[in-house]
Amino acid sequence: MTRQDNEFAKGWPYVLCALLGVGMGLGPVPFYTIGMVAPHLAKTFGWSFSEIMLGLPVMTFGALLAGPVIGILADRFGVRRVALISVAIFSLSYMAFGLSNGSLPLYLLTWTVMAIGGAGTLPMTWTRPISAHFRRQRGLALGFALLGTGLFGFLIKPFAAWLIAEHGWRSTYFVIGALPLLITLPVAWKFFHDAKPDAADAPEAAKAAAEGLTLKEALKTWRFWAIWLAFVPIAFATSGPIPNMENLLKANGFDMGQIVSLAPLIGLSVIVGRLLGGWLIDHFWAPGVAMALLSVSALGCVALTQPGASYAHAVFSISMIGFAAGMEYDLLAYLTARYFGLRGYASIYGALYGAYALGAGIAPVAYGAVFDKTGGYGAALMLSAVLLVVGALILLTLGRYRREAGPEVSVAEDVARSADHAPAS
Structure with a gap:
């Protein structure tokens, strides 16, 4: 078996963790669900749609500011530690929307906390071991790993619509917010590690990991x-x-x-x-x-x-x-x-x-x-x-x-x- 064949055989856990981590993370979850809950927030609290949608730019710019800091922490302390902590913070902060009391400043503060604390669920952490492990098939491995956004985007809207119809918008936040804790976190705890190549690949991979700027x-x-x-x-x-x-x-x-x-x-x-x-x-x-x-x-x-x-x-x-x-x-x-x-x-x-x-x-x-x-x-x-x-x-x-x-x-x-x-x- 060639080394190219071995890449997916040995590296699939990193791909799986990235698929779940990114797919159920800060990138797609709030983006694809806000449109489903917005009418219910407007009806419950009297907020305008423009006020509700303010959460997206708040989240985006929060992630913009937090991204470089999270990246530095990941390079210094390891991507595993940063990613696992970030999954937990993101999950809990997303569920916190289900406790909204009608205060718009508190609603936007929740978006801010979610963006800063959840920035470690963005691809900067999940793709690092993939880029270290995969060489000849790196692009395809990244493509599979980042499928989570498309898969989640395809499935989450009908799922959220069903949850809202059956259990209400507050329960929808709790259920969707719990998914990273119940699925991503256990899988990542088991399989997601800072790249530690096996003995056969160690010299080449170690050199690659140390090379660069x-x-x-x-x-x-x-x-x-x-x-x-x-x-x-x-x-x-x-x-x-x-x-x-x-x-x-x-x-x-x-x-x-x-x-x-x-x-x-x-x-x-x-x-x-x-x-x-x-x-x-x-x-x-x-x-x-x-x-x-x-x-x-x-x-x-x-x-x-x-x-x-x-x-x-x-x-x-x-x-x-x-x-x-x-x-x-x-x-x-x-x-x-x-x-x-x-x-x-x-x-x-x-x-x-x-x-x-x-x-x-x-x-x-x-x-x-x-x-x-x-x-x-x-x-x-x-x-x-x-x-x-x-x-x-x-x-x-x-x-x-x-x-x-x-x-x-x-x-x-x-x-x-x-x-x-x-x-x-």
Whole structure:
């Protein structure tokens, strides 16, 4: 059996833990459930929808500030310890919403605590052992590991709707909030450890784990800031349409039956984006893959702006937008490992995640403002299309992966060599 075959045979526990940890963590859970409970919070407490939705930007910017700190703690004390503690804090703070008493400041404070305490459930911790263990199949392993967001996005809305109908919104918070404690925490306690390679792989893996830059060193490189600048527009472009998709389709003239049938395509396309994107970046130069796939996703945004867009247009558009959202996390994790190494992986990823958080935090608010002013989302979708291409073009400047780095070469030379160099570690 080759080492490539052995990677999944030996590394599957890390993939499983990441799938559960990310899928039931800070990223997807509040994002996909807020729309289900919002009408009930509004009815119970008299809050407006805009007040309720303030929780999302509060969470996003809380994670933006906490991400680099959590990454530094993970690099210093180990990702296992940080991830396990963060799972517990996130779970308990999410359940605390079920105790809401009508105080809006307390509601927003709960979002803040959840964001800061739960930031360790983001991919910066769960993907670190994967990037250390997997070499030739790293992109595919990250794709499988980060499937949790798509799977949870596909399943959580109908589950939450059933819980609300049968047991009320407070019980819904308690049940969904308990899932990380009951599922993620026991599995991670058993299987999730800071990478400790076996004897056969120890010299190579130990060398890989020690190789690379610290956060302080990475901050001095132009590649760090190029990735950071690229992910702000990419995150904006993919995070704006998804939480507004139901209203976006309604504004485009689709009836409720069509909207219900189209909505699940988001989760399904995120899953496809995770796996196909992960496989492609294992075999081809990752920035080039991003350029191709994000450009197609930009066409999806444009298609949804056309007057009288058909059902087929909507299927294409939603699939492409979800596809782009699907490849974001594993692309960021892959780029972090390949351009900066594993020495300061968690802290560097945490700092780069700030770019994603910034774009994702601004986007839903901007989309809502465009709708309030124009009665539609055409201008916001066109902006997303442009930003997807802009972000992809910035990534093209990155050049060769760090481990193949020698004298500086042009982007054209990098693209020409990418097929030979990208899979090698």
